[in-house]
Amino acid sequence: MKRSIIGNQAVAYGALAAGVDVASGYPGTPSSEALTELLHFSQNNNPSPYVEWSVNEKVAFEIATGAAWAGKRALVTMKMSGANVAADSILSVAYSGTKGGLVLYIADDPGVEAGMPEQDTRLFAQWAGLPVLEPADPGRVYELTRYAFELSEKCELPVILRSVTSVAHAKQEVEGEYTYKPLGRKPEFEKNIFRYTKAGSAICIAQHEALLDRLAVVERTVRDTGINMMVESGDRNGLFLVAAGALIPYVREALSSWDHQNLSTLFLESVYPLDKELAGKMFEAAETILVLEELEPFVEMQLRSEASRLGWNGSILGKLDGLLPRVGKYSQEVIGRGLKTLASGMAGHSAATSRPVVSSERSDPGNEESAAEQPVAAELSVKHPITFCAGCPHRGTFLAVNRALKKIGLNQDNTVVTGDIGCTILGMNPPFHTCWTEVSMGSSIGLAQGFYWAGIENPVIATIGDSTFFHAGIPPLVNAVQHGANLLVIILDNGWTSMTGFQVNPGTSEQFQAKGARRVDIEGIVRGMGVENLQVIGPFDQEQSIEAIIKALQQEGVKVIISQAECALTVARREKRTLIYQIxxxxxxxxxxxxxxxxxxxxxxxxxGKKSKHGQxxxxxxxxxxxxxxxxxxxxxxxxxxxxLGG
Ligand code: SF4
Ligand code: SF4
Structure with a gap:
């Protein structure tokens, strides 16, 4: 069936055809119509995916991530500035990868039609280490949205689908299915702290290596699809034109009336990672290459780097030699200027001589050194679990969570408990093994919503410390209340930002606040959000805590428990102990x-001992x-x- 749709609608229908299960986003021109279309579809069709406008881009991304980690397909939409808001989680999730297809639709705005900087998402993607597909027109948006889910699952990485205003808002007759094709997958989340947390340098480094390996898989996988197309001209004059994404139709148009020399072309719709094999083939035949792309010289820099590595002696024309602008949209006049320069052979700088040599191998000079140091490090290392300090109130909270789960026939291996940044994440370590995830500040509550909307059957629990709650936990809780997610949030309030050295936070007792500063009450904030099921517990009172957790797990909607007791170390610094325990x-x-x-x-x-077998x-x-x-x-x-203890 053919319909006349804009690029943003093509994202929606491509996602529906791919069987997207959960879609979230935050509005921002030029991306908004993608989620609007999905929301409209979900309100008028059954079955349909779960769709929501989230409170911000970070929460939207975390919800999509939770769903994708549960094996579902998830889409998140935002404008380029939104990627900055979600960056903390995007970079962390890139290390963990994904299970279900996770597609980030991000629309850039060359020419600034809607305000904000001319941020180029491709650079963001490279920084995060995520592959980028850049469709040329609405028809390709539809096709590449569908493909992005496949690629994401094959390479186990979130995939960025990058668009620009001229594609997002362009209208075209697009052949598509225009129906929802649910995949009917059962949600399942594998408990694997080595993949889904950042607990320790060894885990983080291993995840970084896994990310680089996955990017290599992306490069090979995309090569096999033919998404990037090279066409050599018959007269073999060595003149190549490279165009990326939204510029491809404009370049085709310019070439259709081009009456000068024949040009060979390389059209790229997968711009990161660069297909080095394809680039190498081009270098074999090329003498001068013109790169046409809007905003930053992203493809150009990758090509120059590869040219240097291969010792290619030709010339690359683009932005870095000042020929073409780095700002604004490219008009036909700009494209024409580039074509004329290419045809006239007015080569810019030699790529091979002007750029440093870069090895194609993943060179890591630190590796040899660290390998040499390994035996010493191994000798020095002592295996012991990192756990809470003696007397830490968080120990009581996690003990109570595990005990409550056991009492209602569940356990910490079949109940997803999301963790967060700070001391509280130690709940994932022995002996508790309670927390399953650690992504970024405040992400526990967003991820929990993703797991819930993915359809995880057992209750979902989010755990977060007081400082982290103030930092980035408030928006996702607002989001959960707004959308009626069914989850339990436990705020472990020890009154300090302890892990980093006992700094005050807004919830720290008034007596420790700076002169003129005042305490902000978590309970008041939570009540102000409209959370009706709120309980305050003391984590050392296990009976009360277990009862409260069970009660909350049996209620519907958003439940919050504030587990309140001051950090044991700050108490110990100013108060003498009056009581200890002995065996x-x-x-x-x-x-x-x-x-x-x-x-x-x-x-x-x-x-x-006398009672025990070995005297211990x-x-x-x-x-x-x-x-x-x-x-x-x-x-x-x-x-x-x-x-x-004696007084
Ligand atoms: S009473 Fe003492 S030994 Fe027992 S858990 Fe508390 S701090 Fe540890
Ligand atoms: S019997 Fe000994 S080892 Fe067992 S719980 Fe009591 S104090 Fe601990």
């Missing part, structure tokens, strides 16, 4: 429940114990008891 070695059976469940670093093994028992370091009492709640043998 009676005569009663301890060395069952180790106290250690297994709490992982408290104040607990240690000692050889003084648990003991508590009296210097480290804060008297929180959590280990006491684990012991079935009455071996742990309070000890008052």
């Amino acid at each position: 009676d070695s005569q009663k301890c059976t060395f069952c180790r429940s106290c250690l297994r469940e709490t992982g408290c670093p104040a607990l240690y093994v000692t050889a003084n 028992v648990m003991a508590i370091d009296p210097q480290a114990c804060t008297g929180c009492g959590l280990c006491y709640t684990c012991c079935k043998f009455d071996a742990i008891h309070e000890q008052k």
Whole structure:
């Protein structure tokens, strides 16, 4: 069926034809009509994907990510400036990759029709390490949107579909299906902290390497599709014209009335990573190359780099030699100027001599050195889980989450609990193994919504610290309330920004705020958002905490629990302890429940026991114990008891 549609609508219908399950976005010219069309479709059709305008681009991206990580296909839309808002999460998710197809539709605005900088998303994509497809017209937008989902799944990477105003708003008769073809996938999220968190340098470095490997797969995969097309002219005059994305139809138009020398062409709709094999073929035949692309010399820089690496001695004409502008849209006059220069043989600078040599191999000079250092590092390394400090209130919260799940027949391996940045993420480590994800500040709540809208059946829980909540957790919670997501958000409020050195945050007690500053109340904020199911718990009171969590999990809609107790270290800095716990070695059976469940670093093994098989028992370091009492709640043998400290 043919319909006359604009480029943005083509994104919507391409996504529907690809079976998109979840679509989110934030409006911004020139991208908005893509999600508007999907929203309109979802309101008038059944079945249809879940579609929402999110509170901002970062939250929209996190929702799409959650859905894609659950194996569904997800689309997120925004204008170029929105990528800056979502950058924190985009760069982090690039390292983790994706499972279901995840497509970011980002529309740039050369010529600034709607205000804001002439930001070139292709540079953003290169920075993030994500592949870019750049369709030439609405028909190609439709085709490449469909393909972007396939590419994303094949290469396990989010794919950026980049458009510009002249394509996003151009109208064309487009052959398409104009129906929704749901794939009917069952949502499943694999618990894998090595992939979905950033817990430690080894994990981050391995993810970075995986990202580079996936980009290499993208390069090979796209090559096989023929998306990028090279056509050599019959007279082999060595003159090549390279055009990217939106300029391709304009260049075709210019060439249709071109009555000078025949030119060979390379039209690129997949601009990153550069297809080096195809570029190499062009260099073999070319003497002078003209690169036509709007905004930054993105393709040109990649070609110059490759030319230097290959020792190619021809010339590249474009923006870097000052021939063509880096600002505004390209008119036929600009394109014509480039063509004439190319045909006249007025070569610019020699690419091979003006650029430094760059190796095509992924060169990492640090690798050899670090490999040489590895044995030393290995000798020095000590394997121990990073966990909460002795007396940390977050230990109580995660203990209560795990206990509550167990009580209702679930557990931390079948219940998605999203984690966030800061001390609270230690909930993913032993002995808790509670958190499944860590992406960026505030992302726990956005991701949780993505998992929910993907259709994950068990309850979804988001965990976030107080400082992180103030930083970037408020917008996604507003979003969850607005759209009626069914999830539990636990704000672990210890009153400080602890992990970075106990800085104050807006929720820190008034007595520690700077002169003239005041405390902002989390509870008031949450109530002000319209969250009706709000409970405040003390995490050391396990009975109360477990009961509150179970109650919340049994309610519908957005539930919030504020788990409030001050950071143990800030308390210890100013207050003397009055109570600690000790273990009676005569009663301890060395069952180790106290250690297994709490992982408290104040607990240690000692050889003084009589009841245990090997004479070993648990003991508590009296210097480290804060008297929180959590280990006491684990012991079935009455071996742990309070000890008052003399005044
Ligand atoms: S839970 Fe009780 S009995 Fe078991 S190891 Fe700890 S102190 Fe000993
Ligand atoms: S009471 Fe138990 S859990 Fe709490 S700090 Fe002391 S040893 Fe650790």
